[in-house]
Amino acid sequence: MKRHSDPIPNEQDADPTGPPTPQPGARPRRVAEEVENTAGELRRQIFALVYRQLGSMVGRSADLDDLAQTAAEQSLRSLDAFEGRSELSTWTYRICYHTLLAGPGRVGA
Numbered sequence: 001m002k003r004h005s006d007p008i009p010n011e012q013d014a015d016p017t018g019p020p021t022p023q024p025g026a027r028p029r030r031v032a033e034e035v036e037n038t039a040g041e042l043r044r045q046i047f048a049l050v051y052r053q054l055g056s057m058v059g060r061s062a063d064l065d066d067l068a069q070t071a072a073e074q075s076l077r078s079l080d081a082f083e084g085r086s087e088l089s090t091w092t093y094r095i096c097y098h099t100l101l102a103g104p105g106r107v108g109a
Contacts, residue, residue, distance in 0.1 A: 043076065047072045050095070053092060067100060071092070071096045075092050075095050
């Protein structure tokens with residue numbers, strides 16, 4: 001059994017200023033990076049779902065890229081409306097369906 005030979009710090013040895021106090025509303029860098037990574041992954045996942053779903057609806061048509069871009073933008077704009085009562089793929093499918101019905105360039109017009 002190995003013994004720990006470092007002395008236990010006492011109050012006199014402690015840093016009087018303590019750990020740095022974060023500014024109000026500021027996130028620690030690691031948390032902010034995790035949030036950004038999660039958001040980036042969600043964007044990639046939504047675009048992959050939308051592209052695959054629309055591809056199965058229209059095939060490899062000339063409009064696929066435009067439709068996918070429109071549906072992905074709509075999905076990301078409406079993300080706070082996603083309540084999680086269904087799978088994300090079900091939710092994006094409905095957006096793709098409505099985007100396809102509206103046609104390229106007509107969504108949001």
